[in-house]
Amino acid sequence: MPRAKSPTSAAVKWTIPLSDIAYGPDELRAVEKVITSGWLTMGPLTDKFEAAIAKHLGAKHAILVSSGTAALHMALVSLGIGPGDEVLVPSMTFVASANSIRHCGANPVFADIESPEFPLLDLRDAASRLTPRTKALMLVPYAGLPPRMEEVHEFCRRHRLQLIEDAAHALGGSHHGRALGTFGALGCFSFFSNKNLATGEGGLVVTNNATLARRLRLLRSHGMTATTWQRHNAKSLGYDVVALGHNYRPTEITAALGLVQLSRLTALQEARAKAAALYRDAFRGDDRVVMPAGDPEGVPSHHIFPILLPNSRLRDRVRQALLEAGVQVSHHYPPVHTFSAYRAQFRTARLPNTELFARRELTLPMHPNLKPRHVQIVTDAVKRGLKHA
Template identity: 55%
Template sequence: MDWRVPLADLDYGKEEEEAVLNVLRSRWLTMGAVTQEFEAQFARLTGSKHAFAVSNATQALHLACLALGIGPGDEVIVPSLTFVATTNAVLYTGAEVRFADIIGPDELTIDPESIEQAITPRTKAIIVMHYAGYPCRMHAITALAEKHGLAVIEDAAHAPGASLDGKALGTWGALGCFSFFSNKNLSTGEGGMVTTDSDELAEHVRLQRSHGMTSLTYDRHKG
């Protein structure tokens, strides 16, 4: 028996091939009309007020931390089982990481009890990661965050399209961060998305996504 599992096994066909060719034919390869439509459709999919396409989920997580004003002197709680980007996004801001354990081998998501044990006076936010699309215990986590006055960032890199009790993953916290890498269930090859319902946080993401330019190059130069 061959136990090898491909890193990515994407079901692409003629429709996807034609969509890519249409972008190439448009001669507008980045941050154009297709990107804007993707953002709008993803916002509808998740039920989010705002959705911002970015280069990858690492940038999405970094922007989420920046939007919340996380920086030197702050601590952010992250799960002990996650991709290194989750922690690196915190470290990029100058803040420190505190790890909370997962629930166990049968539930690979962050443990609310371990989160509470990791909270200190310097804690500013909690990053949860929906491992393999399985939701964290968001009812308990959001209640805990509210109790301690903490923001919640959702690393939903594994979870485009997943939901808990009818509410999309990535919309339970202040900001949701998604990945469209080649081995994800929704792929653009590379790419990511930040979602939020907060106008204030959305403005921070918009401002910092592309060097302070709050409008797309496409909108300024499409003619």
């Protein structure tokens, strides 16, 4: 596929960047068309992209917003989560999951992950943290690994919890044929540059509930009853403000890029799946390299490729070998409860599996432009790092 130079590979001279965009002439043309149209903010392309991605995911309503974090915040607000409420969430996630809960005035309650092999929320641990104030569960399919959705549903039903999916990693993943992000009351996606569908910045909330969808559309733009585009087309001259909303509007450039990326999402996902299969083949049988997996009943989205080394010393050696080979790596994630902005409140939190996972984890490059020769360079470097140990 002809592609423009990617910012990651252009800005830093990594032999193999951690992530990369798959952009080409179609994205350039789409942006040019928006600019020449003269309409830059939320308008007809936003409507078109929302309809296309709702159909793709099998959701009734899709609301495009300015970021995945905005999507999460709006989702919580639309459910009425507020001061004094508690929301169960893993600490093994990006900080935005927990921040969005705190922005509502509610309290994140961190639950542990199950194991290194299955680094998703441990429902038994979550059950031990329930209180009368627990209102919702924020499920995070880390790395795009499919959770055991029947168990999650049953847990939420039994404890009368709203289910919100932070599906920022999960676009392209499914469980029993149903798209991840469409199981809960609300599912939230991110279109940040490293995501499976990348628009630079952008996010999405999906729901099958028409009342929630209406509320979300209001919250997205100041609680106003008419959008600028509607007023521009004189469908409505005035407006009322009926809720305390935000400015979480997307631009038409986001929608235009989203439409092009969505049209090739299947091919992009296939490329990720091929790279993941090559990694798995290369490390198969080496019990020093643990490759986490989700429920075998589901299909992962291959958003990132985390591996676990036996301990942090070996992890650091492998990281050094990769750096020497020009391979960019990352760490997903430092647990949220260990950050300075969280530590004081969560000093006594007991999350042993999360902390052990964080000490052993290393994220290898994963993106649709990875070729077999790139995977070979990465896996050879990992093996070199382990040999010196």
